[in-house]
Amino acid sequence: MLIQWSEALEVGHPIIDYDHRMLVNIANDLHRAVKFKQGDESVIGGLKRLVQYIETHFAREEALFLDTRYPHVEKHMKNHRDIEKLVHGFLIAFETDPRAVDMEKLLNFLKEWLIKHIGKLDKGYAPYVIHAETKTAYGRRKGFV
Ligand SMILES: [Fe+2]
Numbered sequence: 076m077l078i079q080w081s082e083a084l085e086v087g088h089p090i091i092d093y094d095h096r097m098l099v100n101i102a103n104d105l106h107r108a109v110k111f112k113q114g115d116e117s118v119i120g121g122l123k124r125l126v127q128y129i130e131t132h133f134a135r136e137e138a139l140f141l142d143t144r145y146p147h148v149e150k151h152m153k154n155h156r157d158i159e160k161l162v163h164g165f166l167i168a169f170e171t172d173p174r175a176v177d178m179e180k181l182l183n184f185l186k187e188w189l190i191k192h193i194g195k196l197d198k199g200y201a202p203y204v205i206h207a208e209t210k211t212a213y214g215r216r217k218g219f220v
């Protein structure tokens with residue numbers, strides 16, 4: 076297993092925590108496909124799921140920033156764009172020539188990035204967003220509170 080889910084990774088927002096668990100699961104599946112040599116197609120499938128879910132999750136977080144008028148978005152969104160580019164680049168490179176991609180390096184990076192991004196940037200916005208949602212009809216309508 077690449078990443079063991081733990082309470083330390085929880086930010087306290089149910090939808091965001093669900094997304095993060097999904098990302099950890101996808102990263103672990105990808106790790107398994109590489110470790111047990113399940114073939115290039117499995118790795119490509121895993122990378123595609125990763126690219127897709129990263130996009131879905133970032134869009135969800137950024138919609139929350141907008142809806143709750145969270146102010147500290149610049150660095151956070153820049154990090155999202157960088158990761159999207161990087162992971163998409165890995166997918167293209169792997170599809171072009173699987174032997175040219177150091178999957179070990181990608182997986183280690185992914186692990187460090189997830190733990191750091193969730194632990195610092197995501198935990199940084201969560202209390203603000205949760206608080207803002209509990210105060211607004213928006214939060215109630217969406218079933219967040
Ligand atoms: Fe996140």
Ligand SMILES: [Fe+2]
Pocket residue numbers: 136151155192196197
């Ligand atoms: Fe984020």
